[in-house]
Amino acid sequence: MSAPVPLLDLQAQYRPLREALLEAVTRVCDSQRCILGDEVVALERELAAWLGVAHALGVSSGTDALIAALMAIEVGAGDEVIVPTFSFFATAGSVVRVGARPVFVDIDPRTYNLDIDAVARAITPRTRAIMPVHLYGQPADMAALMALAERHGLAVIEDAAQAIGAREGGRAVGGFGAVGCFSFYPTKNLGAFGDGGLVTTNDPRLADRLRLLRDHGQHPKYHHAIVGGNFRLDAIQGAVLRVKLPHLAAWTEGRRRNAARYRALFTEAGLDAAVTLPYERPGVHHIYNQFVVEVPDRDRVRALLTERGIGTEIYYPVPFHRQACFASLGHPLDAFPHADRAAGRVLALPIFAELTDDQQERVVDALARAFG
Numbered sequence: 001m002s003a004p005v006p007l008l009d010l011q012a013q014y015r016p017l018r019e020a021l022l023e024a025v026t027r028v029c030d031s032q033r034c035i036l037g038d039e040v041v042a043l044e045r046e047l048a049a050w051l052g053v054a055h056a057l058g059v060s061s062g063t064d065a066l067i068a069a070l071m072a073i074e075v076g077a078g079d080e081v082i083v084p085t086f087s088f089f090a091t092a093g094s095v096v097r098v099g100a101r102p103v104f105v106d107i108d109p110r111t112y113n114l115d116i117d118a119v120a121r122a123i124t125p126r127t128r129a130i131m132p133v134h135l136y137g138q139p140a141d142m143a144a145l146m147a148l149a150e151r152h153g154l155a156v157i158e159d160a161a162q163a164i165g166a167r168e169g170g171r172a173v174g175g176f177g178a179v180g181c182f183s184f185y186p187t188k189n190l191g192a193f194g195d196g197g198l199v200t201t202n203d204p205r206l207a208d209r210l211r212l213l214r215d216h217g218q219h220p221k222y223h224h225a226i227v228g229g230n231f232r233l234d235a236i237q238g239a240v241l242r243v244k245l246p247h248l249a250a251w252t253e254g255r256r257r258n259a260a261r262y263r264a265l266f267t268e269a270g271l272d273a274a275v276t277l278p279y280e281r282p283g284v285h286h287i288y289n290q291f292v293v294e295v296p297d298r299d300r301v302r303a304l305l306t307e308r309g310i311g312t313e314i315y316y317p318v319p320f321h322r323q324a325c326f327a328s329l330g331h332p333l334d335a336f337p338h339a340d341r342a343a344g345r346v347l348a349l350p351i352f353a354e355l356t357d358d359q360q361e362r363v364v365d366a367l368a369r370a371f372g
């Protein structure tokens with residue numbers, strides 16, 4: 001039996017950078033400046049330039065980025081925020097955490113991102129904001145969404161946790177809405193050595209508010225004009241991310257090359273009919289944080305892949321409208337057919353930059369066997 005193919009091999013990324021990473025961590029240890037500080041300030045400057053945004057602020061996680069963004073635009077009790085029902089939990093959880101009500105909408109079945117017509121239908125006098133998710137690394141339809149939001153005077157907070165460097169019309173996500181929110185969770189294209197996140201904005205007033213909010217609203221020290229939280233980024237994470245950032249574009253190119261190679265291999269194996277490959281919307285730059293296919297009889301197929309040592313994952317098996325904690329919101333269970341269908345069929349395959357040709361062939365071969 002050949003060696004297993006993991007869904008993500010972080011060791012392969014770590015090995016060539018080990019010395020530089022240990023040196024960066026040592027620098028922080030020797031400085032004994034453990035929270036925010038020079039490393040985080042430098043990272044923020046480098047990331048703002050890399051993303052083409054005016055302001056970038058390091059925060060403690062992608063989840064806290066979303067909470068800080070909602071607090072910055074003063075979303076709270078009585079407000080509604082429109083979110084896709086098919087995403088990672090934090091998208092909806094953050095809205096509840098600030099006391100507002102998440103309003104779920106169905107997804108576009110091809111991109112898995114929120115359906116703009118469904119968003120238009122969900123707007124009420126209580127709607128304050130829309131939170132698109134750039135799921136798997138593909139931008140939501142930002143041109144259409146920003147036009148809709150502007151017509152209705154609504155704020156847009158981008159959940160770009162999975163999509164650092166993804167672009168629509170040449171412009172990076174996180175720079176379209178009022179605030180962009182990123183995650184440095186280790187499985188992301190740019191991953192830290194623990195939790196971390198980023199908020200971005202082109203609005204200097206919002207940047208000031210976000211800076212206050214991430215440190216309990218204090219300025220100067222022990223004087224609090226507003227109530228914030230502890231959303232600060234650690235210096236070790238800042239130092240690690242600064243070593244990794246110069247490699248991010250090449251890693252993303254590796255993921256995109258692997259995606260193109262999968263397409264060719266699936267066609268070669270005659271699997272195009274059985275396996276639905278990811279759809280790339282024209283005009284977008286998809287960064288493939290995940291390469292997600294759709295297959296019939298998904299759980300059987302997944303079990304067969306597991307038997308053959310192929311790592312896979314299901315992002316996400318239970319949409320928000322079916323979560324026990326959101327039952328009281330009163331969304332009808334049958335109102336989101338595209339999300340329900342995706343939840344039953346999606347399967348993420350290994351796509352990390354260092355994946356070898358041989359490993360990719362084994363993934364496709366295992367799928368071909370699953371379909372007889």
Ligand SMILES: Cc1ncc(COP(=O)(O)O)c(C=O)c1O
Nearest residue numbers: 061062063088090161183184185
């Ligand atoms: C779409 C989405 N939103 C929010 C988050 C939250 O990020 P974090 O895990 O850094 O809190 C994640 C990450 O897991 C995510 O994938």
